[in-house]
Amino acid sequence: MSGPTLVIDLAEPVSPAALRELRELMVGLSSHFEEKRPGYFDVNVPAERLGVEDRREADWRKPFSPPLLSNTSVDEELRALAGFNPQGVDWHRPFLVYLMGPGVGDEDIFEAEHADEPEVETVLGFRPTHAINVSACCNRGIDHAATALLTAAVMDVVGGVAKAELLDGQRSVVAGLPGVLGIADEEWVVLGTAEFLRAWVGQPGFRLVK
Numbered sequence: 585m586s587g588p589t590l591v592i593d594l595a596e597p598v599s600p601a602a603l604r605e606l607r608e609l610m611v612g613l614s615s616h617f618e619e620k621r622p623g624y625f626d627v628n629v630p631a632e633r634l635g636v637e638d639r640r641e642a643d644w645r646k647p648f649s650p651p652l653l654s655n656t657s658v659d660e661e662l663r664a665l666a667g668f669n670p671q672g673v674d675w676h677r678p679f680l681v682y683l684m685g686p687g688v689g690d691e692d693i694f695e696a697e698h699a700d701e702p703e704v705e706t707v708l709g710f711r712p713t714h715a716i717n718v719s720a721c722c723n724r725g726i727d728h729a730a731t732a733l734l735t736a737a738v739m740d741v742v743g744g745v746a747k748a749e750l751l752d753g754q755r756s757v758v759a760g761l762p763g764v765l766g767i768a769d770e771e772w773v774v775l776g777t778a779e780f781l782r783a784w785v786g787q788p789g790f791r792l793v794k
Contacts, residue, residue: 587720587727588792590735590781591697592744593704593712598623598683605741606683613737615676623683623716624690628676631726634733677730678721681738685714693717707766707775708745716742728792732785736778745775749793757787 598606603623611617616628684690698712705711718735720727735746745765750758755771758764763780767773776784784790 587723588731588794589717589719590731590792591747592716592718592735592739592742593698593708593747593775594685594714594716594742594744595708595710595712597685597687597714598716598742602742603683606738609737609741610681613734616678621689623688625679625681627681628678629730629734630676631730634730634737636726636729636733677727679731679734680719680721681716681734682719683714683716685712688714701769703768703770704747704773704775707768716744723794725791729785729790731792732781732790736781739778739781746777746781748774748776750774751791751793757789758784761787 606623607619607625610625610627613629613633614625614627615630616626618626620626682690684694686694694715697715716738718731718738720731739746750767750772755767755774758774758776758780759767761776761780761783763777763783765775765777765780768775774780
């Protein structure tokens, strides 16, 4: 992927009912939707549907309610970190959102990403059986924010724990945020809830590891 990726670790396989809810979520959020296999979604998601306000001319706007980001104070920080003129940007952000693990697909990727993680498993309190990757296909600042918010929306449906790598200096920022479950792997990986991801996006200088 050319942009950031977040991983949602799951303690059990996704049920058929939860998979249907996830599919409905992705269809509802997307301007383009393709399901390559059950649980593997190739989508374009308008940024405003994730709660990032579109500052284009009023007659260009396509309102979507309710936003997935309830913290309205985040908007100014998002505009600052994105560093672009919204009128010149395609807000339909491309993503791959895919379930992986035994019996569902991408088993090799799942095994590679979860090999030898004793510290992570200690924080989680379980050994992941499956995971969902949320991968942005672009790397603008807005894609980092959208990745975190889309991941939080997916977690609202399927549960799980978000796992994110940290950049230099980020440990002190994330440590006190709501929803942080712990920091592992010599303080370079943070694990947390959907609430944590939404809180983290609002911090000055927010950015994910690409």
